[in-house]
Amino acid sequence: MRHVSVPATRVVALFALLCILPLVLLTYLSTRLAAEAVRERVESELASTAAVTSSVVDRELSALENLVESYAARPSLASAAEADQKRVIARHLFELRASGAGIEAVILTSPEGIVRSTVPATPELPGTDLSYRDWYRGVTASGRTYLSDAFTATAGGRPIVASAAPVRDARGRTMGYLAAGYEAAYLRELTTELSRTHSAEVRITDRSGVVLANAGQPVAQIVSRHGNPAIRAALRGNSGFIELDEEGKRHVTAYAPVADFRWAVSASRPADSAYAAVGRLRNIVYLLGIPLVLVLLAGLTLLTGALSARRRAERAAEEQATIARTLIDSTPDAVAMMKSDGEALFMNAGWREVVRQYGMPETARIAEVMESAAAVVSDPEVYRKNVRAFLDDPERKGTLEFDTPDGRSWRVFSAPVRPPGTPPLGRIFSLSETTHERQVERAKEGMVATVSHELRTPLASIVGFVELLAERDPEPPVRKRYLETVSREAKRLTELINDFLDIQGLEGQQLRHNLAEFDLGELVQRESERVVAGTETHRLEIELTAEPLLAVGDSDRIAQVLVNLLTNAVKYSPAGGTVTVRAERSDGNARISVTDEGLGIAEEHKHLVFGKFFRVDSSDTRLIGGTGLGLALAREIVRAHGGRIGFESGLGEGSTFWFEIPLELGADRALGQQPLDRVQQV
Amino acid sequence: MRPKILICDNEAPLRDLVRATLGDELYDIVEARSGTEALDLAVREGPDLILLDVMMPGKSGLDVLRELRSDDALRRTPVIMLTARAYASDRAAAEQAGANRFLPKPFSPLELLAAVEQLVAAR
Numbered sequence: 001m002r003h004v005s006v007p008a009t010r011v012v013a014l015f016a017l018l019c020i021l022p023l024v025l026l027t028y029l030s031t032r033l034a035a036e037a038v039r040e041r042v043e044s045e046l047a048s049t050a051a052v053t054s055s056v057v058d059r060e061l062s063a064l065e066n067l068v069e070s071y072a073a074r075p076s077l078a079s080a081a082e083a084d085q086k087r088v089i090a091r092h093l094f095e096l097r098a099s100g101a102g103i104e105a106v107i108l109t110s111p112e113g114i115v116r117s118t119v120p121a122t123p124e125l126p127g128t129d130l131s132y133r134d135w136y137r138g139v140t141a142s143g144r145t146y147l148s149d150a151f152t153a154t155a156g157g158r159p160i161v162a163s164a165a166p167v168r169d170a171r172g173r174t175m176g177y178l179a180a181g182y183e184a185a186y187l188r189e190l191t192t193e194l195s196r197t198h199s200a201e202v203r204i205t206d207r208s209g210v211v212l213a214n215a216g217q218p219v220a221q222i223v224s225r226h227g228n229p230a231i232r233a234a235l236r237g238n239s240g241f242i243e244l245d246e247e248g249k250r251h252v253t254a255y256a257p258v259a260d261f262r263w264a265v266s267a268s269r270p271a272d273s274a275y276a277a278v279g280r281l282r283n284i285v286y287l288l289g290i291p292l293v294l295v296l297l298a299g300l301t302l303l304t305g306a307l308s309a310r311r312r313a314e315r316a317a318e319e320q321a322t323i324a325r326t327l328i329d330s331t332p333d334a335v336a337m338m339k340s341d342g343e344a345l346f347m348n349a350g351w352r353e354v355v356r357q358y359g360m361p362e363t364a365r366i367a368e369v370m371e372s373a374a375a376v377v378s379d380p381e382v383y384r385k386n387v388r389a390f391l392d393d394p395e396r397k398g399t400l401e402f403d404t405p406d407g408r409s410w411r412v413f414s415a416p417v418r419p420p421g422t423p424p425l426g427r428i429f430s431l432s433e434t435t436h437e438r439q440v441e442r443a444k445e446g447m448v449a450t451v452s453h454e455l456r457t458p459l460a461s462i463v464g465f466v467e468l469l470a471e472r473d474p475e476p477p478v479r480k481r482y483l484e485t486v487s488r489e490a491k492r493l494t495e496l497i498n499d500f501l502d503i504q505g506l507e508g509q510q511l512r513h514n515l516a517e518f519d520l521g522e523l524v525q526r527e528s529e530r531v532v533a534g535t536e537t538h539r540l541e542i543e544l545t546a547e548p549l550l551a552v553g554d555s556d557r558i559a560q561v562l563v564n565l566l567t568n569a570v571k572y573s574p575a576g577g578t579v580t581v582r583a584e585r586s587d588g589n590a591r592i593s594v595t596d597e598g599l600g601i602a603e604e605h606k607h608l609v610f611g612k613f614f615r616v617d618s619s620d621t622r623l624i625g626g627t628g629l630g631l632a633l634a635r636e637i638v639r640a641h642g643g644r645i646g647f648e649s650g651l652g653e654g655s656t657f658w659f660e661i662p663l664e665l666g667a668d669r670a671l672g673q674q675p676l677d678r679v680q681q682v
Numbered sequence: 683m684r685p686k687i688l689i690c691d692n693e694a695p696l697r698d699l700v701r702a703t704l705g706d707e708l709y710d711i712v713e714a715r716s717g718t719e720a721l722d723l724a725v726r727e728g729p730d731l732i733l734l735d736v737m738m739p740g741k742s743g744l745d746v747l748r749e750l751r752s753d754d755a756l757r758r759t760p761v762i763m764l765t766a767r768a769y770a771s772d773r774a775a776a777e778q779a780g781a782n783r784f785l786p787k788p789f790s791p792l793e794l795l796a797a798v799e800q801l802v803a804a805r
Contacts, residue, residue: 449767453737456766456787461695463788468702471792482702489695 046254049267072165081175093119135164150210187213200267230255234264334431342367409438458489499629506636520549531566537576573598593658688729690720703791717741736765751780760801
């Protein structure tokens with residue numbers, strides 16, 4: 001099963017972005033809107049403080065001007081000034097000083113600015129020329145009541161302002177100027193009070209920007225704040241709002257003019273306290289928002305982890321499944337698994353192949369396939385019975401062997417499929433072909449039967465005749481005949497056992513012993529004469545090379561091969577004739593051939609010639625004799641020498657048996673290195 | 683008249699042994715060297731008993747036995763199987779094919795003689 005591949009981390013990242021963006025936006029907007037609201041409120045509060053201050057200052061200064069003006073307009077003061085009635089003047093000045101709040105001192109000057117009288121009385125002052133004073137120049141220039149800039153009074157050192165008005169007689173002549181010094185104590189109290197109630201620092205300056213009142217601080221000297229943008233703007237007649245750094249600290253300031261006098265007032269608060277509410281809100285938003293974002297991120301991280309872990313697990317499972325499938329498909333067996341109801345849980349490639357090969361129904365019902373296979377097996381009755389046993393008993397486990405008419409053999413293993421600790425889930429059938437095993441098995445069985453037969457046959461004669469001798473005690477001629485048979489059969493049995501053990505020992509083995517160089521020509525000469533020349537029925541012809549034919553090997557074994565071929569040549573040409581033995585060089589090998597004029601070998605027997613216990617005409621061993629192992633043994637010996645053996649023959653045309661062995665043992669022709677055919681022919 | 687015994691074995695010493703055991707003076711012994719020869723002789727000679735070797739080149743003793751049993755004239759002729767194969771399954775196969783006795787090689791000549799006498803007498 002294949003899953004659609006989704007890069008989990010990318011999806012989660014997108015999701016995180018979609019979640020966090022609005023959250024951040026919300027945080028930003030809420031703090032921003034809150035800041036604006038707070039700012040508006042602060043602005044309006046400060047602006048109203050400034051406005052209140054401005055109107056109070058205006059009223060206060062107007063009252064001062066009106067007072068001074070009203071005293072200056074007193075006819076009695078004008079006449080007293082004209083007549084220089086000092087006591088009257090002093091009384092007026094005293095009354096003026098006592099009449100309004102904040103008047104520190106009152107002075108009457110001559111029209112030229114010479115001090116005539118002061119209250120409180122200052123002995124050194126009368127006669128002093130004050131015409132340089134701002135108030136004097138202002139009042140003389142305008143000809144009407146004038147409010148001066150701040151200046152330092154000689155007495156205290158604190159900045160004061162003076163309101164001056166001309167003193168005129170009934171005819172309008174100027175008799176002098178009345179000036180009242182105003183220390184603005186009241187304004188200071190006012191600023192302190194406003195500062196307290198409005199939580200703002202209230203400040204009042206004159207038209208030059210000199211601070212007259214500064215909330216909570218005594219004004220000790222003349223300091224111009226003309227450079228301050230708020231003051232400057234107010235002095236220009238504007239009112240407004242500004243944020244400034246003052247004394248290293250951010251302040252929000254509202255300013256307003258005192259219009260009639262072109263003074264300025266300002267009200268300010270340190271920005272941090274003004275916007276403290278914004279800060280608190282922001283803190284709350286952050287307090288809520290940041291954990292929210294963190295929780296969200298943590299959640300998403302966990303989700304990503306879980307998703308990728310799941311993907312990894314899925315991939316691993318997929319890989320496992322692929323491995324399992326590949327594995328099960330790689331076995332040469334046909335494997336299928338069915339549920340308890342017979343439906344397929346699984347079929348491997350081999351299973352489908354067998355189902356296809358035998359034309360069985362292409363169904364998903366394994367039980368049905370197993371049952372229908374009865375139609376293609378050699379023994380349907382037995383097969384059907386065994387398959388039924390598997391299908392009927394869910395616990396049954398075992399194997400079932402059967403053949404198919406095409407000559408193949410099969411084995412089915414079947415067992416319940418049971419995950420640990422559960423009832424059977426179904427059943428597995430594993431079908432493997434056993435054709436080759438069965439062939440080998442049959443060959444082995446045949447071999448055992450043949451060997452048994454070959455050994456028991458002479459034994460039967462020996463045992464039988466010995467028993468007859470013992471039981472019947474026959475006459476000497478009969479006894480002699482029996483004993484001859486026993487002796488002959490015992491000899492035959494001995495040869496048979498020797499050859500058989502010989503061949504068993506040689507099969508698949510390397511030749512290890514008695515390796516030496518020997519002259520094949522001489523060996524051929526010797527053995528041919530011994531075997532063939534001894535018979536009276538056959539003529540011998542020998543063809544040898546001019547030089548000695550030197551070969552390396554076990555000369556006794558090679559002699560055994562040659563003798564075998566020679567005796568066969570004699571044996572299978574019962575009518576006699578010529579036996580021709582030829583030794584020659586052939587392509588680095590020595591080739592020995594033995595040709596007879598005998599019975600020859602039929603085409604259908606040719607493949608059996610080198611097999612064990614084969615006799616061309618074995619209908620009567622009395623005629624032919626031999627163990628039936630000679631050629632098989634010869635073949636093993638020649639092979640062990642790294643050579644070849646073969647024959648040409650036709651029925652009734654005689655036979656030529658030949659073998660080749662290497663003349664020298666080259667590096668590439670080490671003895672016994674040629675692969676041997678291990679399938680025995682029976 | 684002596685009972686006629688047909689012995690079929692490709693091994694000459696075995697035929698000799700049977701002949702020596704039964705005795706020419708008591709039985710008329712006919713020898714066959716192969717299954718085919720045995721069937722021919724059986725039809726021609728109509729023996730009173732047949733001794734069959736199982737393992738022979740060409741037609742095996744069991745093949746011969748099956749053919750004998752499917753021949754109306756020879757169906758009832760007693761047959762003793764002589765065989766070097768002595769497994770129970772071989773004996774079962776021989777009995778199923780209709781053999782009267784089964785003697786594994788090597789056998790005791792006296793046992794063979796007893797079996798022959800018994801079967802011939804029963805006819």
